[in-house]
Amino acid sequence: MSSRATYALVSALALTILTGAPAAAAPPPAPLDYTALGDSYSAGAFVRPWAVDDGCGRSTLSYPQQAARRLNVRLTDVTCSAAEVRAGVLEQQTEFTGPPSVPPKAGWAPRPAQIKAVTAATDLVTLGIGGNSVGFVDIVTKCIEQGIASFGTGSPCSAHYTRGSGKSRLDAGFTALEADFATTLKDIRTRAPHAKVAVIGYPAVVADAKGCSFGSWRQLGTVTKGDMPFLDALERRVNTVLRTEAQRAGAAYVDTYTSSTGHGVCSAPGQRWIYGIKDDLTGSGTQSDPPSNLCRRVPATGEACTFLHPNLPGTTHQAALVTQALTELGAIRR
Numbered sequence: 041m042s043s044r045a046t047y048a049l050v051s052a053l054a055l056t057i058l059t060g061a062p063a064a065a066a067p068p069p070a071p072l073d074y075t076a077l078g079d080s081y082s083a084g085a086f087v088r089p090w091a092v093d094d095g096c097g098r099s100t101l102s103y104p105q106q107a108a109r110r111l112n113v114r115l116t117d118v119t120c121s122a123a124e125v126r127a128g129v130l131e132q133q134t135e136f137t138g139p140p141s142v143p144p145k146a147g148w149a150p151r152p153a154q155i156k157a158v159t160a161a162t163d164l165v166t167l168g169i170g171g172n173s174v175g176f177v178d179i180v181t182k183c184i185e186q187g188i189a190s191f192g193t194g195s196p197c198s199a200h201y202t203r204g205s206g207k208s209r210l211d212a213g214f215t216a217l218e219a220d221f222a223t224t225l226k227d228i229r230t231r232a233p234h235a236k237v238a239v240i241g242y243p244a245v246v247a248d249a250k251g252c253s254f255g256s257w258r259q260l261g262t263v264t265k266g267d268m269p270f271l272d273a274l275e276r277r278v279n280t281v282l283r284t285e286a287q288r289a290g291a292a293y294v295d296t297y298t299s300s301t302g303h304g305v306c307s308a309p310g311q312r313w314i315y316g317i318k319d320d321l322t323g324s325g326t327q328s329d330p331p332s333n334l335c336r337r338v339p340a341t342g343e344a345c346t347f348l349h350p351n352l353p354g355t356t357h358q359a360a361l362v363t364q365a366l367t368e369l370g371a372i373r374r
Contacts, residue, residue, distance in 0.1 A: 074113040076104030077154045078168035080121035086346045088323030095136030095148035096120035106359035118154040124173045125220040129154045139329040162232040168240035174213035187262035192254040195266030225289035236369035239286035241279040243300040252306035257340030258316035313354035315346035322352035
């Protein structure tokens with residue numbers, strides 16, 4: 041070996057001894073832990089495919105599921121159809137609406153309080169709930185019944201809920217919602233002091249009654265046009281509570297209403313982001329929801345009693361806004 045080659049070999053060995061072996065590449069950071077709490081609007085109920093094992097109807101195309109995939113975060117999804125803030129998030133849930141809409145003979149087992157899924161390891165939380173706490177489904181059902189009785193005229197449902205006992209019950213529901221929602225946000229902060237929290241508002245269902253026809257069950261069925269502004273005001277009132285409590289608690293608020301006002305249940309079929317009372321299912325695959333006895337009595341040809349939930353374009357719209365909000369909150373590790 042020449043003296044030059046020997047010198048080069050010795051130099052290389054000395055450099056290796058002094059500096060050590062080349063450093064291994066740093067492992068990628070662990071994904072953030074994201075916990076999704078909420079009701080059927082968060083679960084993506086009636087958007088195929090959905091889970092069939094507990095009556096909660098969680099869709100793989102719900103906004104938590106879509107956002108988690110886009111952000112590459114680790115999702116714990118405990119959203120559930122029919123969940124209320126008290127009976128669902130803060131306490132166990134015993135009543136479910138599916139899908140599947142027809143429960144097993146023994147019924148669905150109670151679900152533990154969703155709040156238990158939030159822990160000190162949780163990095164991100166979304167909370168989308170409140171409509172069931174003020175009885176939105178019961179109110180729409182009342183509007184349907186009163187619309188039939190009034191032959192589609194006037195605003196009988198609005199009259200019922202803006203005076204007398206109907207108003208008292210509705211106001212009591214909102215008072216309870218405000219208190220329970222504030223308690224939930226405080227509990228989240230206690231359980232996960234470092235988590236970033238986003239409250240998800242409801243998208244527009246009937247911001248514009250133009251295009252709706254009385255008796256069309258792919259829209260609002262027998263709700264009168266005179267009662268549609270009341271339903272819109274009811275939804276905006278719920279969103280106001282969610283926004284106000286989010287601001288008080290230092291949480292982000294995701295407004296899904298404003299950008300969806302031209303895509304409510306009265307919009308043209310290709311523009312709708314909300315299912316009607318009884319409608320054709322959207323989403324992947326051929327999964328079906330055998331109708332309940334009550335659903336069979338609805339005089340319409342839709343596949344299922346989807347009852348004013350977001351369809352696939354609707355959940356995708358929600359997912360885009362939630363993904364953006366979580367990104368701004370720091371959902372991507374730097």
